[in-house]
Amino acid sequence: MRNFKKNLLICWFGVFTTSMGLSQLAPILPFYIRSLGVSEYEQITFYSGLCFGITALMMAFCSPFWGHLTNRFGSRLMLLRASFGMAFLTFFLAFVQNVEQIIIIRTLTGLVSGFTSAAIVYIALISPKEKATYALATLSTASVSGNLIGPLFGGLFAELVGIRALFVVIAALLFCSFLTTYFFIKDKGRVDEGVDLEFSQTGALKQNLSLLLTLFALTFIIQVGFNAVMPIMSLFVEQIHHSAHFIALWAGLVVAASGVSNIIFAPKLGKIADKIGAGKVLLIALAFCAVIFYLHSLVENIITLIFLRLLLGVGLGGLVPCVNALFKKIVPQKKLGLVFGFNQSAFALGNFIGSVSGGFLAGLYSIEFVFKMISVMFLVFALYFAILQRKSIFA
Template sequence: MKMWKKNLLVCWFSMFVTGIGMSQIAPIMPLYIKHLGISNTSSISQLSGIAFGSTFVISAIFAPIWGSAADKFGRKPMLLRASLGMALVIASMGLASNVYVLIGLRLLQGAITGYGTACTTLIATQTDKEHAGYALGTLSTANIAGSLIGPSIGGLIEELFGVKYVFFITGGLLLIAFITTLLFVKESFVREDRKILTAKEVWSSIPEKSLTIVLSVTFLIITMALYTIEPIVTVYVTQLSKNTSHIALISGLVFSASGLANIIAAPRLGKLSDKIGAHKVMLIALIAAGLIYIPQAFVKNPWQLMILRFLLGLTLGGLNPSVNILVKKITPTSITGRIFGFTTSAGYFGVFAGSVLGGQVAARLGISCVFFVTSALLLLNAVWVYFRLYKKLT
């Protein structure tokens, strides 16, 4: 078996485990903050938002730094650093004495993340051009698959053992990712650029600056579109549902539908990208995603919403891999990690901006308007991609 195939298998497993571990924490964060002595409901909501969102903001700042380190020292050392660091920090959250220690550890977690960026860079630089779409498409499903089942596992652990053990078990899962990476990931790293480049020099060495900007902004918009809906899914399902006794279950199914479709579609659309070009798949997927958001504002019951979210997931399977494929295509190998760091940073900002935008639009204009705004963002981005990227690459 070729090295890139072995590493793809190991990275997929490790990112899957990491996805399970990370997604277990978000649903139980309010419960843990209450456990730490905060009893006021509004304070719990506020502190949960800070504890959750702050990690992504710090991650966005540090992603380019770890991407640069991956280009200097190799991708495997970054995988080991991130997995072991997160294992220790997240396990320590279970020992937090108060909510401010918890928030401090969440900030530290944001500073040491970078496992996904290093995995993507490793696979992108090792995989031959003919199989890049398939490899990156397959890799993109790992974190999504883990995120789908993580909340259920976290809830089960909380029920059986108590809220602290979610953090201990998450740390254990990340330790498994560290050991798996240490033993099975192979990398023959030779640094192509012996000189330590400044940010300005890195920018100067990018041959396709305008395309790099388009791809980074597109990744931000894609992530925003995914997360504008997340804060309001449960509220929207409550409005649509006549049977209020299963709201949590139905909301979970609605949320999971797009992730399941993404897992199905991403490897196949990655293969299609290898045949017809990632820029074509990206443009079609952007337009389709933008259009599918519109009817979600008019559904009459949760099952209609679930079907549309599944269709949306099929289109999203062609977006993230396409961005990564095109970044690989236009970026010199010596700075691939740094550029993936920039696009990952844009994605983290997209998570934060999307969550804030969705909540604000829903509060001021109504939930239906969230779908219209998200659709407009994607369709405008599609127009920009057509003129600035698609026509140039075609």
């Protein structure tokens, strides 16, 4: 138990520094592209989207392969590979001379990345059964908190020392993840050849396969839903604020609100899920988020929107950690790395499609329509999940 807590803390630090480092790219990459000679607004937005999107696509294609290697060589080696690879490539972003070189580096970054998914597999393997959801929920707060702090730190540091120097700092943070993993994690995170779990713990192979595919789809839908609103949230804040003053500040507060409540409540929901079952908490969280997203479409002032974002962060704390806990429950340990690799593909595709579709649908219809669409998606999947898992949830 002592080693489990120590390894959880180390993985938390690694995920935090990785998320903090990579999230700093968001506010400064468009300006960096402009500094390289791209002057037209349309080209800047196109290349910014391409540089982010290509990384997600490469992650989606390569994650199953890294998951397969996780099964063979252990999670520790994958943690080292991802952290060192991302540190190495991010360092060279400081020396590019044109936007094409950024695209190449971001493509290669997508090929080697995957620290967070490797950490999830590692914690899922080493955590005691009675603490699995709590451990995975605690680990998820590292990513959330890193993503919250990163853009703020990145914007400030870029103003003080310049964008190129910031890439060196980001590389150093990623290398810190590599060092902590190398020196403090000794367990390989690999299942012995003779150890396995029965795939069908309910006695129905077909049911578990259906649940497995449903969890992949849920991961995809969750990421689509939460990422669809990110590109348009600032516009929505401007729309309901009816003023040009402090728009950036209010938008930052709105985005940060869900992260703050998630950090607080995710571990608590994890403990509850360990007691009553991850499936029950996941169902409640899906229905809860569906309601909150619909209420987003009715908002008429900033304070109400911030309150709803706080509630949404609570619901998010019961989604991804519970999905990961269900994977641990139904998948043999020897196949866990591969399954999480496919799930990371669903995660990355959800990020990409959500970011693209949110802005497209908002322009075609309205921002309120996007909120309602997400609400319907979450509600439909909540009903489907309830029907699929009715025996275990309502027993």
